[in-house]
């Protein structure tokens with residue numbers, strides 16, 4: 276494919292994408308036996324310049340989908356393209372144009388920050404002149420200028436992620452794929468990492484594809500896809516997804532959690548009940564009418580109801596609601 | 607500089623940096639063959655002498671005493687006690703008080719006169735080195751005595767026999783200590799090199815999977831073959847330096863004579879190390895953790911020690927067992943190393959072994975490169 280043709284393609288296209296892992300003992304059982312699909316017929320498009328969040332609980336298939344896009348895993352069926360290049364037949368064209376931070380990523384720990392950057396620059400074929408310009412820029416950007424001689428293994432968790440980001444950006448890719456990039460780092464580093472991503476998006480028009488289980492990170496994306504059991508349950512802007520929650524949301528903390536949960540779930544007008552730490556989130560058709568009814572029903576059972584109020588549904592509630600409905604469908 | 611060259615250079619540089627930074631492993635790799643060489647030179651001896659020996663001399667005459675003296679004078683036997691019967695000799699060996707026993711029957715002297723005397727030498731078969739050394743020494747002493755007696759009888763009959771050269775040639779075989787090293791050095795160095803090559807290669811690859819650095823590498827435009835070559839090239843150089851250095855120490859420090867062509871040895875060493883690297887790569891595609899890699903490598907080492915001809919000659923082995931030995935590069939290289947270093951023979955005598963190494967390396971390397979590609983997932 277010519278580059279001109281590639282320019283007209285979106286950053287990522289997947290159509291009816293399926294990935295099944297070979298199940299253990301596949302030699303003995305019939306060869307045609309199909310295991311549960313880790314990615315089960317996903318279709319999605321990520322436009323250039325977009326920040327796309329792939330959200331889903333552990334085991335949803337986010338990592339699998341990302342690896343298939345890069346050609347690191349063979350797909351079972353369907354189509355997957357990055358900038359128009361097929362993941363299976365043209366993986367190297369893809370890998371020259373994207374940056375990737377794997378979920379269980381690790382940079383060579385016994386090489387220094389500088390050696391790591393040089394290594395990835397060379398492997399990506401970045402010329403010497405470009406390296407002299409890019410490396411100081413990226414060090415500055417990641418706040419690692421003072422640590423060039425430090426071994427990568429000695430960096431803190433947050434700094435390792437920043438170095439990984441810097442390494443993945445060394446060849447000026449048009450797209451980065453980040454698989455749970457903020458996993459296991461402290462909240463401050465998380466915020467810093469996202470503000471770096473924000474800068475990249477604003478200054479370079481970088482396309483970002485990020486996998487995350489965190490809802491607050493999902494809210495930072497232009498568009499979000501919810502992956503559950505390998506299926507794309509929904510795919511839209513955060514604002515639209517929040518509308519997916521049914522009715523209005525009442526939040527309160529009952530003094531006796533389990534009986535209160537059972538009681539409220541059965542009340543008239545309660546569409547859905549979610550737990551949120553020690554709190555209950557009840558979706559109701561009419562908040563003004565249902566609020567006194569819930570309070571009365573609980574008091575009748577000797578349960579106090581602390582701080583009941585109506586709140587705006589967030590992504591989190593919308594997702595749980597969508598997943599619950601999806602799970603019921605599955606049964 | 608093309609992008610392909612730049613990638614390969616970067617991969618080789620990365621591997622070299624990591625190799626040089628792991629000082630502990632590097633030290634072990636470089637010193638282990640030397641330590642073994644020193645051990646074999648100064649501490650371990652394959653020919654055993656001064657075997658503790660008990661004697662049951664039921665003849666008790668000048669003939670039997672002079673035979674016992676001859677055994678003691680050979681330096682292979684030390685008399686630690688006299689007992690009454692053959693049963694006592696066996697008990698002494700069973701109880702570990704002696705490694706060897708000598709039983710001289712009551713009619714020894716008269717049978718010596720008649721020319722058909724027999725003495726029984728009993729050896730502790732649980733110690734194979736004692737057996738082989740003791741057996742050879744006893745036979746040599748026996749023959750020596752027989753020749754001496756024959757000469758004496760002949761002299762009594764007025765005939766002069768020239769027997770000295772025969773005796774001298776028998777004794778030359780039992781040149782202690784340094785001769786062991788001459789025999790053992792080529793095999794020892796080759797075996798240690800194979801063990802180290804297989805282990806370090808397997809470790810280096812498995813480590814990338816275990817630490818999670820592999821996914822970052824695979825997601826770059828680097829091709830699988832480039833990753834493999836980048837991984838192997840520095841290890842290859844290290845092992846060749848190691849092999850050369852250890853051989854030089856063997857030759858110049860311990861005086862092991864190098865009979866053959868050093869350049870031929872160098873070229874065939876390259877083949878040998880390459881096939882060791884390939885074997886290590888294969889181990890890495892079986893093992894998932896560094897521990898597993900160590901265990902599989904240890905198994906290969908054990909098989910190498912037993913079946914390649916390093917200790918036990920391959921001739922008497924059953925065909926199936928020999929076939930297992932054929933799967934190990936050391937089998938071919940041990941013949942090559944002994945051939946060049948000890949015997950000084952040329953390629954025409956061992957081209958089959960050289961060809962086997964080439965085929966071995968190519969097949970295994972191709973196979974390992976194929977499996978490396980498919981590893982994620």
Ligand SMILES: Nc1ncnc2c1ncn2[C@@H]1O[C@H](COP(=O)(O)OP(=O)(O)O)[C@@H](O)[C@H]1O
Pocket residue numbers: 296297313331332333334335336337338339340983
């Ligand atoms: N290498 C593998 N072999 C077999 N099954 C796998 C493998 N990796 C992941 N899976 C399964 O595929 C599903 C999706 O996993 P994954 O893509 O890692 O999800 P996520 O990244 O969203 O946590 C899970 O059920 C997981 O158990």
Ligand SMILES: [Mg+2]
Pocket residue numbers: 334337338339378454455
């Ligand atoms: Mg994952």
